[in-house]
Amino acid sequence: MTPTADHAPNVPLEYRGAREAAGPLLVVGGVEGIGFDALATVRLASGEVRRGLVLEVHRDLAVIQVLEGTAGIDPDTVSVAFDAHPLQIPVGEGWLGRVWNGMGEPLDGGPPMLGATTRAVAGSPLNPTGRAVPIDPILTGISVIDALTTLVRGQKLPVFSSAGLPHFELAAQIAVQANIAGEQFKVVVVAMGLTHADAATMRDALEPRAAAGELALFLDTADDPVVQRILAPRVALTVAEYLGFDLGHHVLVVLADMTSYCEAVREVSAARGEVPGRRAYPGYLYSDLASLYERCGRIRGRAGSVTQVPVLTMPANDITHPLPDLTGYITEGQIVLSPEMHGSGLYPPVDVLASLSRLMRKGVGEGLTRSDHPGIASQLVAALSHARQVRDLAELIGAGALTETDQRYLSFADAFNSVLVSQGTGESRSLEDTLDRAWQVVSELPRSELTMLSAADVTAHYRGDETKADDRPADEPPERADVPATWVAPDTGGQERRG
């Protein structure tokens, strides 16, 4: 922990000996005047110093959660000093370009962060009337995200993944490539509970942006004490809020892996003997997650923004598990990664039909991205949904028995994966390139199928060969034009074509 400037006037009170040490918790007796959530400094007999936070004060007892854990603490010889305030950290641009641990201590051999301005890591809720509606896009250079689940400044858009998928690669790629043309852009990455191998990969991947002084990395590895993991996102978001709302930068915060964070919360809750809720996570997990996820947005009359991309691995790939479920209730959409797509060698394996950016509607189109963007995005999703039904049908009756149009849906789906989705981990595509690829993919379909695009856009961008496979006479209305292509159940269309 880095010392804060306002420590000097508050001479910390020091107590010798503790009543109890268990798991992350230390109980100190005989205390007086200790504030809830205050910072505690724990001194071991060996001279080692640890930090802790006051979880509860009860008469002359203080319960402290020790950030580094209580291993090696002998209650009889330990001494504990308390600050008058909840934990504060210095804020400023000095965090950028550096690597820190979850408590904000340097990991790169550099000096600790110092600064005259400090902020409480717990943060304060933003007055809802001060918020501005997020409307402008952030481009990640990743086609499938920019085209179909566009990230908007001030949004929180999580990546739902499962074990074994390349979510850390994707998170790192977003962190490295995300930008806004012509404006200051800063990135704060919090890695929580990563294995050393993942941490090293992450660190290497982020190196170019860190070297440019645009990125701060907070690294908490799987063997670090769990309590530190609870602190790490708060430290990082405090840094990000200052960069965004006080200094006017556009800031992207990548939080990975939130599953490790939630497990840390559960572990501490269990150590405190709290009543468990779903899957033994504490009942306040929603409020706790909200206290992190809501620390983003835009403020009326201020230049900057804070955007969040939390990454979480769904235990057993179950989207109804409390972690993705509570996250989904707070965040504005989700990007879902698919084990099947990963299995077929696609990167990034984004399941477009399960993914959604709730704020995209306001963030794309004329003057923001390109006027044809909303239309082409709806068309791609609708066509993809129909292509999936056609694929199911083809498995039953064989691709040869499909109508000509449906066969073109299959080649559309293939082109979608190979032309638009598939991308290298180091490859950044411009929006023009991405949307041109989208049109190339859509051009696999007959023109008559493009019901969600304006005639002007089709004329301007469509590159398909209309006569090649469109087996209908020109004057006949397109098949099923009255049925939204996304309608799945109960659908009788497929059965009809079978007969």
Added chain:
Amino acid sequence: MSNPTAPTAMADDRPGPGRVVRVNGPLVEIEGLDQVAVLDVVEVGHNSLAAEVVSVRQGLLTAQVYEYTGGLRVGDPALGQGHPLSARFGPDLLGGIFDGLLRPLTGQPLWLSAGALRQTGTRRQWPFAPAVSTGTVVAPGNLLGMVPTPSGVDHRVLVPPGTAGPVDWVAGDGEVDDDEPIASIGGSPVAISEQWPVRAPRPVRARLELSAPLLTGQRVVDLLFPIAKGATAAVPGGFGTGKTVLLQQLVKWCEADVVVFVGCGERGNELADALADLSKLDDPRTGRSLLERTVVIANTSNMPVMAREASIHTGMTVAEFYRDMGYDTVLLADSTSRWAEALREFSSRSGELPAEEGYPAGLASALAAFYERAGRVTTLGGEEGSVTAIGAVSPPGGDMAEPVTAHTERFVRCLWSLDRDLAYARHYPAVTWRRSFSRDAQSVGAWHASEGRPAWARDRARAVALLAEADRLAPMVELVGLASLPGRERVTLLAGRLLREAVLQQSAQSVNDGHCTPAKQEALLELVLALYDRFLALVDQGHPASAVEEIDTSGVVRIRDEVGPDDAAGVERRRDEMLAALENWK
């Protein structure tokens, strides 16, 4: 750890402030504070954080604090306020945005740190016009005067409950201050604003039967699962099922005089978006911003948890306050699950024995008590007014058996369940007919008949039957194939699809389709039912079902978006064209 010791000498010797002996998140224990009742407000610490006493045991008070308690210490002072949690209800409510304790959020600091939010010192002047004269004997609920507002919802100053007698004096026409007395009744001063404890339901003369529907402009609600004025509804739906959009549509289009929207533990960005939308939308009645007859209570998910718990009651009291003036009010709470979680969090910290999933055993009665505050009533003053309560429910993992959903279902008159499969198929609003109900359909049917729509109840019954029949047939098609079904059943499937797409689906973004008047609703339903009858007749005449299925029905699906929100005649023209075209078919 809990080793009760004698109060310290300091607390014994001095009257006045008690002292804090325990702080655990929002839970605070206090001793040495006398004459404090359960539910009274105390202020704790040097920042005077508001807290509410939840229990008193042998001189030890347990209180829930409505702010972040970081820095609060054992030994910090606690002062009893001598009254339960109350708020001031006045003409500034309309168009305002408040926190869960009804403290205005506009004009407050950007960052709401503990103790930052205060009742603003600035008072407004309001125009007042008296309706009584000196000497008149008045009783609770009688009209004392009016404060006209631009919203078209005039603020009626009423004799407060518990006050009666002759009017000693009353202010004349002119500007008055919020809290300045405008009259004296039997020796008690009365102002245009009134203090009221938010957990206590405001008294009424009588409860009335429910009859007229609260029209929402949303077809699946008004046609299939109508809600009566003064009734209650719950909207359970997992994330991504369009719950928030549906609620916002209700805020915008429901036919109420005053709408109270309680954003209870929801997203900050979403609230900013809703506020921006509301201020842009015009109230069809006055042509002014819709926000002016809306009261927004905003306790976003990151604001203090205990204020979230209070926000539901605060919102309900605001709705009752306007009901007492004789208005039809609607309370929308998004989401009651987050409120229940606040109850759970506190009960867990105070060491109560948990019931299902850690919720307190009192969850069911707390939910019941909340929904019971809704109703259509004769007010103390003899006016008719209503509070309709609509609560969103966020079942974890879409599990409808979880305690909040399961209990809520029992207490509400309408259930509008949102379905993930429908949402995934972009069928919006994703209200499923399989798991929704309305216990007011019959009385609403009678009301429609009295309004000159005698066919409403019959058409609704046919629509419900058609949906059920189509649902019964769908799995059979998967088993045996469409071609194996008899012609009439294939037509039923076709009509079921038309009913879903042409009537039940509704686009919130569309200017023409965003809301829909009862006449257009009925015309759309009759269009589908008339076609259903005609298709059945064609099949009975021996036409193959496959040929009927090929009839171009795209005009049926598109008409809802092609004509204006009240253009029933346009829909009827489309019906006549379709039927005429089928007259000489083949």
